[in-house]
Amino acid sequence: MITPFIIKALDKKASWVVAILVAIAIFVPIANLALPRDSFFHIPNYAISLMGKYTCYALLALALDLVWGYCGILSLGHGAFFALGGYAMGMYLMRQIGTRGVYGDPVLPDFMVFLNWKELPWFWHGFDMFWFAAIMILFVPGLLAFVFGWFAFRSRVTGVYLSIITQAMTYALLLAFFRNEMGFGGNNGLTDFKDILGFDIQADTTRAALFAASCIALAISFLICSGIVRSKFGKVLVAVRDAESRSRFFGYRVENVKLFVFVVSAMMAGVAGALYVPQVGIINPGEFAPANSIEVVVWTAVGGRGTLVGPIIGAVLVNVGKTFFTAAFPEFWLFALGALFVGVTLFLPKGIVGSVSGLYGRATKPRDEHPNLHSAAKEAAAE
Amino acid sequence: MLKPFRFLVFLLLLPLLALPAAAQSDPRDLINELSQGKLRQRIAQVEAIAATGNSDVVPALQALKDGDLYFKKSDKTVYITRKSGRDLALLDPITGEEIEVVASGAVEKIKVNNSLRRLIDKAVGGLTLMSKDPSVRISAAETIFESGDPESLELLDEAIAAEQDPTVRKKMDLARAAVILNTDASDETKIEAVDLVAENGGRNVLNLLKGVTFNASPAVAEAANKAVEQIERTLVLWDYGQTIWYGVSLGSVLLLAAIGLAVTFGVMGVINMAHGEMVMLGAYTTFVVQEIIRNSFPELFNYSLLIALPLAFAVSGGCGLILERGVIRFLYGRPLETLLATWGVSLILQQGVRTIFGPTNKEVGNPDWMSGAYEIGGLVITANRLWIVVFSLFVFAALFVVLKKTPFGLQMRAVTQNRKMASSMGIRTPWVDAFTFALGSGIAGIAGVALSQISNVSPNLGQSYIIDSFMVVVFGGVGNLWGTLIGAMTLGVANKFLEPFAGAVLAKILILVFIILFIQKRPRGLFALKGRAVEA
Numbered sequence: 001m002i003t004p005f006i007i008k009a010l011d012k013k014a015s016w017v018v019a020i021l022v023a024i025a026i027f028v029p030i031a032n033l034a035l036p037r038d039s040f041f042h043i044p045n046y047a048i049s050l051m052g053k054y055t056c057y058a059l060l061a062l063a064l065d066l067v068w069g070y071c072g073i074l075s076l077g078h079g080a081f082f083a084l085g086g087y088a089m090g091m092y093l094m095r096q097i098g099t100r101g102v103y104g105d106p107v108l109p110d111f112m113v114f115l116n117w118k119e120l121p122w123f124w125h126g127f128d129m130f131w132f133a134a135i136m137i138l139f140v141p142g143l144l145a146f147v148f149g150w151f152a153f154r155s156r157v158t159g160v161y162l163s164i165i166t167q168a169m170t171y172a173l174l175l176a177f178f179r180n181e182m183g184f185g186g187n188n189g190l191t192d193f194k195d196i197l198g199f200d201i202q203a204d205t206t207r208a209a210l211f212a213a214s215c216i217a218l219a220i221s222f223l224i225c226s227g228i229v230r231s232k233f234g235k236v237l238v239a240v241r242d243a244e245s246r247s248r249f250f251g252y253r254v255e256n257v258k259l260f261v262f263v264v265s266a267m268m269a270g271v272a273g274a275l276y277v278p279q280v281g282i283i284n285p286g287e288f289a290p291a292n293s294i295e296v297v298v299w300t301a302v303g304g305r306g307t308l309v310g311p312i313i314g315a316v317l318v319n320v321g322k323t324f325f326t327a328a329f330p331e332f333w334l335f336a337l338g339a340l341f342v343g344v345t346l347f348l349p350k351g352i353v354g355s356v357s358g359l360y361g362r363a364t365k366p367r368d369e370h371p372n373l374h375s376a377a378k379e380a381a382a383e
Numbered sequence: 384m385l386k387p388f389r390f391l392v393f394l395l396l397l398p399l400l401a402l403p404a405a406a407q408s409d410p411r412d413l414i415n416e417l418s419q420g421k422l423r424q425r426i427a428q429v430e431a432i433a434a435t436g437n438s439d440v441v442p443a444l445q446a447l448k449d450g451d452l453y454f455k456k457s458d459k460t461v462y463i464t465r466k467s468g469r470d471l472a473l474l475d476p477i478t479g480e481e482i483e484v485v486a487s488g489a490v491e492k493i494k495v496n497n498s499l500r501r502l503i504d505k506a507v508g509g510l511t512l513m514s515k516d517p518s519v520r521i522s523a524a525e526t527i528f529e530s531g532d533p534e535s536l537e538l539l540d541e542a543i544a545a546e547q548d549p550t551v552r553k554k555m556d557l558a559r560a561a562v563i564l565n566t567d568a569s570d571e572t573k574i575e576a577v578d579l580v581a582e583n584g585g586r587n588v589l590n591l592l593k594g595v596t597f598n599a600s601p602a603v604a605e606a607a608n609k610a611v612e613q614i615e616r617t618l619v620l621w622d623y624g625q626t627i628w629y630g631v632s633l634g635s636v637l638l639l640a641a642i643g644l645a646v647t648f649g650v651m652g653v654i655n656m657a658h659g660e661m662v663m664l665g666a667y668t669t670f671v672v673q674e675i676i677r678n679s680f681p682e683l684f685n686y687s688l689l690i691a692l693p694l695a696f697a698v699s700g701g702c703g704l705i706l707e708r709g710v711i712r713f714l715y716g717r718p719l720e721t722l723l724a725t726w727g728v729s730l731i732l733q734q735g736v737r738t739i740f741g742p743t744n745k746e747v748g749n750p751d752w753m754s755g756a757y758e759i760g761g762l763v764i765t766a767n768r769l770w771i772v773v774f775s776l777f778v779f780a781a782l783f784v785v786l787k788k789t790p791f792g793l794q795m796r797a798v799t800q801n802r803k804m805a806s807s808m809g810i811r812t813p814w815v816d817a818f819t820f821a822l823g824s825g826i827a828g829i830a831g832v833a834l835s836q837i838s839n840v841s842p843n844l845g846q847s848y849i850i851d852s853f854m855v856v857v858f859g860g861v862g863n864l865w866g867t868l869i870g871a872m873t874l875g876v877a878n879k880f881l882e883p884f885a886g887a888v889l890a891k892i893l894i895l896v897f898i899i900l901f902i903q904k905r906p907r908g909l910f911a912l913k914g915r916a917v918e919a
Contacts, residue, residue, distance in 0.1 A: 074719045074722070148899075151899075151900070151903040152902075152903060154903075155902075155903040155904065155906055156906060157902055157903060157906045159718060159719070160654050160718045160719065160722065161857060161902060161906060163654075163719065163722060164654075164853050164854075164857055165857075165898070165899050165902050167850065167853075168850065168853075168854060168895045168898060168899055169895075169899060171850050171895060172891075172892045172895040172896060172899075175888050175891055175892050175895075176888075176889075176892050178888065179888055179889070290850065291846075294723070294726055297723060298723065298727075301723060331734070331738055334730045334731070334733065334734035334737075335730075335731055335734050335735075337727070337730055338727040338728060338729070338730035338731035338734065339727065339731065340727065341723050341724055341726055341727020341728075341730065342710055342724045342727040342728060342731075343727075344723075345714065345720040345721075345723050345724040345727075346710065346713055346714070346724065349720065
């Protein structure tokens with residue numbers, strides 16, 4: 001069962017992507033740690049943490065692409081799953097601080113001591129063990145996606161309505177996590193981490209390892225996505241995207257298809273968040289901001305939705321641009337981002353990858369946005 | 384050791400000072416005497432002034448209390464002073480006319496202490512009861528009601544006997560009842576007083592009556608208890624009323640923010656994420672209009688909002704028209720792409736405004752007719768909230784008329800119901816789309832004018848309303864104005880009712896969760912369009 005899945009997933013293009021990711025995971029840390037500082041190929045430390053960040057963003061964009069590009073679910077709340085994964089990791093890292101916190105309490109994190117809490121809230125138990133945190137990183141976003149998707153897909157909330165309520169979901173979580181009473185550090189979030197799995201979180205080797213782990217996670221997720229997309233199930237997925245009612249009339253359980261892919265995607269987003277937190281050293285409620293989730297959508301759109309490779313490229317490109325612009329012309333960045341949103345939707349509806357492969361005439365993607373879908377959507381607009 | 388001695392001296396001095404004071408008829412001389420003597424003689428002086436029973440001395444006493452009463456060092460005459468640059472303007476203590484301006488070194492302040500201030504309050508309370516101005520008499524009665532000082536009973540009786548105005552008299556009766564409760568009158572009188580006070584009701588009465596329940600004889604206490612219960616019951620009702628009012632007020636804000644969206648989203652199916660920025664542009668238009676008025680035509684300030692309204696409509700509507708012609712029309716039938724593109728536009732507008740006006744909050748002033756508050760029974764209604772409620776209903780009604788009674792509205796509804804058929808009948812659907820979008824954006828602009836009165840005008844203004852307005856439209860049902868009205872009011876009132884139990888943030892979260900669940904139950908909102916167009 002597993003082997004054919006992997007074989008199918010590893011078609012020519014996917015093999016290339018995975019190979020490149022693995023190569024990056026191996027050679028970039030070597031270039032950072034082993035090569036002398038003055039070597040041309042040496043990669044400085046700050047670049048490692050930046051690249052690690054981009055990799056996590058790429059994973060998040062990939063997760064979004066799976067639901068949006070292949071199943072037509074435009075989630076404006078994927079940042080919520082990302083942040084939940086991040087919080088799960090952050091809780092583990094907080095528990096690892098132990099007596100090294102400012103107040104030196106062996107069990108309670110600093111902010112709880114500060115708020116005069118006497119004992120650990122129930123949902124913080126277990127997070128001192130990595131395996132438990134690792135499960136939670138997958139479980140919590142997955143559970144939220146399951147509950148949310150269960151209700152939403154069953155009652156056939158689709159299109160913009162779904163987008164708006166996913167946005168409401170992440171907005172509600174944003175407000176909730178800002179509250180001190182929630183027990184997640186309120187406004188300040190979780191920060192001041194010391195070590196992960198016994199390794200100093202600031203050390204160069206740890207950072208390089210985290211980067212490598214992010215790349216591997218991205219490669220594995222890519223494999224999973226690729227496998228899903230190329231399987232029979234993937235064909236149903238595309239069918240649901242293009243003509244939901246028709247697929248339902250054919251006898252497919254549309255809501256289950258959507259639910260499955262939504263949960264998988266949420267878990268991937270959770271992993272991305274979990275890898276993101278130790279690399280940037282903080283997680284706070286700002287990650288739930290609806291604007292963040294929408295930005296993820298533009299990464300995916302820039303790279304090309306429904307291509308799997310596209311969102312990875314898009315996320316990296318847009319974020320490199322962001323890093324450059326916010327340093328060089330801070331005023332200019334929002335103009336650029338706004339123009340990117342408008343320009344991509346107007347002139348590059350298939351994104352970079354879609355357009356480029358369209359130029360080469362390779363039929364990797366359906367040529368048009370499906371004429372039937374088009375007229376159906378028009379009618380939806382007319383209503 | 385010294386204190387009793389001082390007191391004794393004071394007692395001895397008191398008749399000496401009071402007697403000649405009473406003999407004098409002109410209060411001006413009494414006031415001038417304040418420049419003589421030490422602080423401890425001043426009590427007698429103030430009492431002497433108060434004993435004239437002439438309400439003309441009230442300004443001087445008030446000034447003494449506020450530390451604005453000075454005397455000239457040269458001739459020891461007393462004046463009320465007012466700051467005039469670095470110098471002091473001297474005003475006549477009785478008439479308040481400005482006499483001269485002197486350097487602050489030429490005069491000396493007449494000192495007061497707290498016990499003196501209390502005495503002055505009481506004296507002024509008595510004097511103002513006889514004032515010619517009814518509003519002054521009312522406030523005097525209210526002061527006595529608050530203090531409940533038994534000594535003012537005599538004064539009050541006199542005042543009540545002389546009083547002609549029934550409303551003032553009612554206040555005085557109330558004050559008298561409060562005073563009686565503090566004296567050792569008979570139980571019957573007291574119970575009568577309790578009844579009188581209770582009849583008047585209100586929150587301030589409650590404390591007084593609660594005090595009575597502890598200190599009075601059983602019969603009086605029982606009467607007071609009953610009264611307290613009854614008042615508390617009515618107060619709870621008023622509280623509900625107040626909460627509903629707050630909810631309606633919040634609902635009207637939501638309505639204003641959402642109603643334009645109801646047009647663009649409801650009629651055209653276009654998700655306009657830049658809608659909040661249209662609101663923001665309206666608010667900034669108000670700011671610019673006010674700046675121009677402040678600098679060039681200050682006398683027009685009270686009309687600034689009226690001037691801003693059409694301008695804001697034009698600015699936001701114009702932006703909407705450009706947005707529709709330039710971006711959105713290429714994306715019809717692709718609602719998700721429209722969402723992204725308009726989000727991009729919203730980022731550009733935000734950053735544009737931030738670049739031009741700076742990131743800080745801008746001050747938008749309230750015209751006179753929008754400040755102040757009204758009290759209706761137990762309700763406190765601030766003028767600006769009241770105007771916003773009225774305004775939002777007016778906008779709603781106007782939009783309703785446009786949609787139902789004008790040819791343009793007819794075309795719009797035709798396009799909403801069946802685009803292809805409308806097009807076949809010769810309606811130019813692209814132009815209907817463009818002007819519908821402009822209309823929706825323009826309404827957002829005038830919403831911005833109203834919202835500039837109650838929230839911070841900053842580049843992020845739109846962001847804070849966009850999610851709420853989407854919730855209103857989705858909850859109320861797309862394509863139905865009544866749905867938007869009812870949706871906005873329901874969410875506003877529900878939010879305000881949840882707030883006392885859950886806190887503001889949690890209330891908002893609960894509302895969001897409720898809407899998410901509600902959409903599952905009724906995916907098309909409260910008032911869904913029925914018919915063939917629904918399932919595409």
